[in-house]
Amino acid sequence: MEPLRTDEVGTHLVSRSVRLSAPPVSASLAAMQRPRALWTAPDEPTVVGGGVAVAVEADGPERLARVRRSAAALFDGADVDAPDAARPRFFGGLAFHEEATGRDPWADFPAARFVVPEAQVVFDGGDAWLTVTALDGEADADTVGDRLAELRETLESLDDAPPEGPPGVSDRHRTTSVEAWHESVDAAVSRIRAGDLQKVVLAQALEVELDRPAAAPDLLARLGGTYPDCHRFLVEPNGGASFLGATPERLVSLRGREVETGALAGTTGRGDTDDEDEWLANELLGSEKDNHEHELVAETIREQLAPLSAEIRVGDRGIRKLATVQHLWTPIDATLERDEHVLSLVDALHPTPAVGGLPPAAALGVIRDTEPFDRGWYAAPVGWFDADGDGSFAVALRSAIVEETLATLFAGVGLVADSDPDAEWDEVQLKYRPVLDELERDD
Numbered sequence: 001m002e003p004l005r006t007d008e009v010g011t012h013l014v015s016r017s018v019r020l021s022a023p024p025v026s027a028s029l030a031a032m033q034r035p036r037a038l039w040t041a042p043d044e045p046t047v048v049g050g051g052v053a054v055a056v057e058a059d060g061p062e063r064l065a066r067v068r069r070s071a072a073a074l075f076d077g078a079d080v081d082a083p084d085a086a087r088p089r090f091f092g093g094l095a096f097h098e099e100a101t102g103r104d105p106w107a108d109f110p111a112a113r114f115v116v117p118e119a120q121v122v123f124d125g126g127d128a129w130l131t132v133t134a135l136d137g138e139a140d141a142d143t144v145g146d147r148l149a150e151l152r153e154t155l156e157s158l159d160d161a162p163p164e165g166p167p168g169v170s171d172r173h174r175t176t177s178v179e180a181w182h183e184s185v186d187a188a189v190s191r192i193r194a195g196d197l198q199k200v201v202l203a204q205a206l207e208v209e210l211d212r213p214a215a216a217p218d219l220l221a222r223l224g225g226t227y228p229d230c231h232r233f234l235v236e237p238n239g240g241a242s243f244l245g246a247t248p249e250r251l252v253s254l255r256g257r258e259v260e261t262g263a264l265a266g267t268t269g270r271g272d273t274d275d276e277d278e279w280l281a282n283e284l285l286g287s288e289k290d291n292h293e294h295e296l297v298a299e300t301i302r303e304q305l306a307p308l309s310a311e312i313r314v315g316d317r318g319i320r321k322l323a324t325v326q327h328l329w330t331p332i333d334a335t336l337e338r339d340e341h342v343l344s345l346v347d348a349l350h351p352t353p354a355v356g357g358l359p360p361a362a363a364l365g366v367i368r369d370t371e372p373f374d375r376g377w378y379a380a381p382v383g384w385f386d387a388d389g390d391g392s393f394a395v396a397l398r399s400a401i402v403e404e405t406l407a408t409l410f411a412g413v414g415l416v417a418d419s420d421p422d423a424e425w426d427e428v429q430l431k432y433r434p435v436l437d438e439l440e441r442d443d
């Protein structure tokens with residue numbers, strides 16, 4: 001189906017839901033038609049999607065406002081018969097930059113794309129709900145009901161199978177050599193010292209040739225085992241690519257007027273022993289450089305939320321421990337002054353200085369001029385929103401785009417005046433680990 005590109009959406013959604021005896025999540029995802037979607041976040045229902053009831057795409061500086069208008073027109077007058085948990089949602093995300101370049105491996109990823117899946121399965125506690133959605137020009141409540149019954153039978157007969165092991169890596173290629181990295185970091189640090197900007201996040205990409213095609217549901221299931229507290233996501237455009245990851249960074253969630261976000265910046269490794277781990281955590285908590293890098297993120301998020309908020313609550317700075325790294329983390333919550341759509345908050349916050357820099361325009365200029373590859377949807381918002389404008393978005397880090405036997409991994413680091421190229425290089429390698437560990441075989 002051609003995505004809708006105009007604001008003149010003349011059709012509406014027809015949606016029906018049924019309760020399921022909960023099928024296994026990974027098998028449900030594997031059973032879905034492409035394009036598939038997965039969203040798993042701490043304290044939120046897991047959602048699996050498959051197929052397209054409707055897709056909305058947009059590019060340029062107004063891309064989020066345009067997506068929002070098209071979605072509102074589709075939800076307006078929608079024929080939805082679903083309990084709250086099963087309500088239809090748009091899933092998708094954005095490119096890091098406002099315009100899509102069309103360069104590989106991102107050729108099929110527009111600057112913004114959101115899809116209401118034809119089939120959506122929500123896992124909420126012990127319950128599961130299947131929702132089937134179509135456009136009213138293409139289906140009516142009866143045909144949607146027939147499809148619901150058919151899919152229910154398929155899902156309820158799925159067996160739970162352990163995920164397949166890593167596909168194995170036969171070759172790898174870096175977009176950035178050690179020498180080029182040194183040059184780029186030195187140049188960025190000189191500009192920061194000269195006062196042109198305060199912080200910039202530079203990234204690298206790693207192309208990995210696999211021994212066999214990697215199945216996204218298996219990769220995500222294994223990532224869930226190692227990174228249970230992270231947001232796991234899968235988005236697929238038209239074509240054969242899958243963009244997935246297990247990210248520790250929530251961009252923003254909105255429920256009613258309650259906002260949850262946070263600052264995550266400043267990184268160190270994990271220790272081999274408890275003592276070494278604690279020592280590393282204390283070094284990070286006491287590091288002037290990392291605290292400065294972190295403070296720029298926390299303060300910018302607070303400033304971006306201030307005009308929209310009746311109250312902002314900034315929690316205590318602490319350590320967020322993941323299997324491979326630990327980060328400085330500050331929880332930030334807010335209560336909005338008036339009703340807002342989550343896409344407006346995404347627009348206000350992206351890119352935070354955790355993935356862009358400060359001031360944002362200068363940092364984006366350095367990123368565009370320096371990085372020899374296209375970030376695509378890496379480090380950009382991925383998530384979902386509903387008819388009320390509630391929703392939840394993560395920053396697509398610790399991620400890769402996978403197609404057949406090629407996976408491209410992305411990782412970046414925040415640079416400030418006293419950043420050291422070698423230490424930052426090592427940090428990039430650590431940030432590849434979550435996805436790379438699921439691709440490499442131990443033998």
Ligand SMILES: C=C(O[C@@H]1C=C(C(=O)O)C=C[C@H]1O)C(=O)O
Binds near residue numbers: 249
């Ligand atoms: C840019 C990435 O991570 C971001 C940068 C961090 C840092 O520089 O310390 C820490 C967490 C993230 O905000 C990445 O994982 O690719």
